[in-house]
Amino acid sequence: MSNDELPDDWPGQVQRELRRFAEARDWPRYHTPRNLILALVGEVGELAELYQWDPPEPPPMDRVAEEVADVLIYLLRFADVAGVDVAESVAAKIARNEQRFPPIEDRPA
């Protein structure tokens, strides 16, 4: 994904919305990198709980979707506060993974 395609800006759009949301509540003073990581850990714990007993049926999708959103919101907020460019970092990591793990058809027989 190149950075000049519009869709790359989704993380930035959500981050700007989350920033406005925090500022309207005087919350930025609570949104330090470490606080947000601990909050992220709490939400990852809630996601893990939905799957912990290896249920034969998947957990209710609305609860899974909410936990995914909670994890992602804290991650994007953390990245904004820490100064990480999310779209660029994800694209760079995917590119590195392409190098590290060659696809099957490219492997020596």
Place this chain on the structure above:
Amino acid sequence: MSNDELPDDWPGQVQRELRRFAEARDWPRYHTPRNLILALVGEVGELAELYQWDPPEPPPMDRVAEEVADVLIYLLRFADVAGVDVAESVAAKIARNEQRFPPIEDRPA
């Protein structure tokens, strides 16, 4: 954010790219929801380690960015496998938070 604006499709674009990446390596059989949550937990642990001793200087940004990318990649891959619409879930959660936490100027004096 409405779902008919283009930028909303960033999560979907990345998910399609990650899916192609996994398929080209015969990895989808390893990408179960529970496996991906455990992998996500591993990456969140690496992000936490960068901040664990409360360093006076922020950790090297390239390492923070890589851990953010790792967490996000597993989260998006999990959401794809579990059938969660990420952009919609995030937008719905932000809307709910707007209701739950009124901004300061709207509060009774």
Place this chain on the structure above:
Amino acid sequence: MSNDELPDDWPGQVQRELRRFAEARDWPRYHTPRNLILALVGEVGELAELYQWDPPEPPPMDRVAEEVADVLIYLLRFADVAGVDVAESVAAKIARNEQRFPPIEDRPA
């Protein structure tokens, strides 16, 4: 388990040893509750990684044992710094669970 039986003191013994260890290295200033929780999260992540791809064979036992020790050491150190009596808390929780979850033979037929 009553608190006047000797074995109850294992957590306290380990905590005293960890405290001496930290003091001999001038580390107590780094051992705040939040720092220790973030360190604990890092070690839980390493334990999760050993199981993330659902290996048909269990992971090497020496690595699993080391991760268990790392998690437990940070948990006991956290509890010491936070002022939690570990043996008492575990005994109290087991007693509460006995009440909350009656054994099968005690359930109405």
Place this chain on the structure above:
Amino acid sequence: MSNDELPDDWPGQVQRELRRFAEARDWPRYHTPRNLILALVGEVGELAELYQWDPPEPPPMDRVAEEVADVLIYLLRFADVAGVDVAESVAAKIARNEQRFPPIEDRPA
């Protein structure tokens, strides 16, 4: 701590109690290593939440103590199921740390 001192058996005692507890409820089939790690992650998330906003006052001690107990119970149960000797692993890790991190007075001036 040598393994022939009585206090070393605290982890084993608690593990036997947790095993009886699980067996009386027909739960051992749910207590796989992966399930217990995911449950552990959930409890670590609850502990992290108590500290996430960096409260000026420590969180209520009874809640902290309960989360510590929950984390420790799942960790001990995991170790039992996975076949890890907890007291030995902790003693071995402390001994290794003594080697890796010499105390201040032993360092070259």
